[in-house]
Amino acid sequence: MTNKFLLFILFLLLSLNSALAQTKISLITEDYRPPLNMIIDNKIVGISTEIMQEIMKREKIKYTLEVLPWARGFNTTQKKSDTALFSTTRTPERENLFKWVGPIISNNWVFFAKKGSKIKINSLDDAKKYSIGVYTEDAVTEFLQKNGFVRNENLDVSTNDQQNALKLQAGRIDLWASGSALGPWIVKLANAGSIEELYTFNKTELYAAFNINTDDKIINQLNKQLKKMKQDGTVKKIYNKYFYQK
Template identity: 40%
Template sequence: MRSLLFGLLLLVGGSQAADSLQLRLLTEDYPPFNMLTPAKQISGSATDIVRELMQRSGIRYSIELLPWLRAYNRAVLEPATCVYATTRTDQREGQFKWIGPVAETSWVLYARSDNLRVLNNLEDARRFRLGGYAGDALAQYLIARNFDVDLATQDEHNVRKLLAGRIDYWATGKYSGALLLAREKISNIRPVLTFNTTFLYLACNVSMSDQLVSQLNDTLRKMQKDGTVAKINARYLPD
């Protein structure tokens, strides 16, 4: 009887803990995965996937859009805090508990249209100055391989640096780069090399329980199998 009562108390306590859980979800302006609409709403394909994931899992949450480094560092340091959409790398692996992937993208080098050089691979760009932004996995990837990377605090600054000739190529995501150029109505910058495919995740503070991480990953896999993820991506990602 005593063991039965103890088990019931554990069950009730666990239920109350789940009910009281609220996650702080942090993101940046990185369209089409996460972005601020003209109506000041946080949107994007990864945002919609994460919202559906939280709803199906019965988890209360808030979403806040911040500069990337601030969002990233808060998720590293603060319990019940996650950041998305985050590239999973060896360098970051032990800093988070990982749910995903929630998105996939490619890394691209852009050049001004009057740049007629042919790049057959990433190594062909080694002797040139590349533009990236601080804290981004793409920029970290290039720096780790000893490329000359000029860092900006925001990716749109790299567009202006490229147009002004301060960098030779702009290294950015396939979708985010194209959407940024369309938003700024810039037509004299073009993609010249695709050099990597990466997966983006919901990255949560290491204090999150392994049980909850497993539950969220299971729910996300069900969303992938039932077509929910594909339907959301179809609304945001160009063919």
């Protein structure tokens, strides 16, 4: 019985390794979500990018990496097998659209204002009287709309977050809704002046979202590898590489 059990376990491991070796994942990210993913000197870099690349390397999974506009990448990942999009906020609305690897990083949602602004925000309702920059298909936008904010009234929707940073600096919007980890980096790289964080309206975590048809064995193995990387200090080392550059 013991030998049969060991042979069964060996068979499962060999089957999993074979599945991983035969798999090729198309990784999709977007430019300008620093420090998570961004293009510097024609190279895709960032916290999430390096973490995903290290996971694939350790699991010996072949992959491609490309940058797409957020809305296009989001839709492509839902339709195309063996595809993953990062970094993606895991929300109840998205839960059954994808399979998830993570969390990669915490990223609280906040309202930013131009530094020196006299705006005071103590609740979501306080923010409704201001013009707020968000962008298409983003979870922040979805959350605010669900909580009574209206597109083209108090929501000014752009195609990416860099545009919002520039709009805030130019005085075209009053507030900018984005991630606490992202905002300062976007402003720095866009040379968009100075901002201040006014109010945290949601606490979230970012994941890699895989096409819903991805084999559960692969998802489980990738999550196990990410856990190992957190335990052995690899993830922390990648975090520090970027956050200490600000």
